Amino acid sequence: MLAPSANRVFQVVEYEDSSLRDELASLDPGKLVQLDLTRIRSRANVWKASWPDSGQSLSD
Numbered sequence: 001m002l003a004p005s006a007n008r009v010f011q012v013v014e015y016e017d018s019s020l021r022d023e024l025a026s027l028d029p030g031k032l033v034q035l036d037l038t039r040i041r042s043r044a045n046v047w048k049a050s051w052p053d054s055g056q057s058l059s060d
Contacts, residue, residue: 010037014048024049 015021027033036050 010047011045012037012049013046014040016048016050020049020051 015024024033034052036052037047038050040046040048
């Protein structure tokens with residue numbers, strides 16, 4: 001996962017739920033989406049992706 005504004009790449013290894021993982025997998029390559037990322041404490045530079053605070057849709 002790339003954060004263009006921060007010029008960073010994030011390794012997402014966990015998702016809030018399977019529907020978020022499925023929706024992300026169905027998006028066209030290069031599509032920009034907003035997600036909440038939480039660092040997974042037990043591992044270095046790995047993240048959990050969660051639905052954005054604005055609701056449960058990435059396509060809006």
